Amino acid sequence: MPQTSRSSSHSSSDGGFALLELLAALAIIAFVAAMALPYMINAGQAMSLKVQAAEIAALLRQDRNIAMAEGRTVVSTIDTRRGTVLSGSSARRVMLREGSAIRVERAAHGRMVSFQANGRSSGGTFDISGPSATFRISVNSLTSGIALSALE
Template sequence: MAQPISPSSNDAECDSGFALLEILAALAIVALVAAMSLPHLSQASRAMALRVRSAEITALLRHDRNTAMEQGRPVLSAVDPQRRTVFSGASGRKVVLPDSTVMRIESSGRLQAAGRRGFVFQADGRALGGVLSIEGTNVTYRIAVNPLTSGVTLSEVH
């Protein structure tokens, strides 16, 4: 009987554990990549959460505007920058921003003279408008209320 030319090809003892070693190396690489990308994912999720909250505030203001025109009465959307909260005058709903954000409001001078901060939507479609700035870690959102049309717009400031 002829001896094989390459006896190691039939030797099963040399290959034992090699597949396990390959799997462990692959898992180590995946764990390393996941650990490196985790801080970026959490930062992106915070930015997305701030964008969602800004959109909620925009929807709240639009709801108050529509309620003012439907019911024929003024509606105040109150803003508390210290507590980072916006209150709906129509529904009583509120939106609270995370502690890491800064809220600034530039509203109508007549409204500030009355000791209130926020936006008043009139029954005739006008508003005591202004601008609400929401500043996060890496992004700022601007919600503007047009005094003539009471249009509410959300924009991202770079």
């Protein structure tokens, strides 16, 4: 009668993971997530600020378009203390969220931008800044073109 050992019929390795290996993998994933979290929060804040800057640019474009369509001067007002931009053609306003600020870099009429019926404007440059990003809105005085750009 041939001798067979019990160990020859079963492999010593199941091919599964040990509890220690699973815990090590979870620890690595948690470490990577903890390192990436501040970057994801800053990216979210920067995106929120970009949306606010785009809303302000859209408000200014609306005022420009109404000035040309109705043949009258429309004046948009930038309130730096309250962090608010007021439309001159409607009751529309954009208020910056807490922790954000608007600063007038250059404007011919102080804290106002006037859009004329002939397509020109007083022009101006405004910076919208938050804890993680700054965006610039530029109003061209000759064409009334409104550009939104990120500042590094």
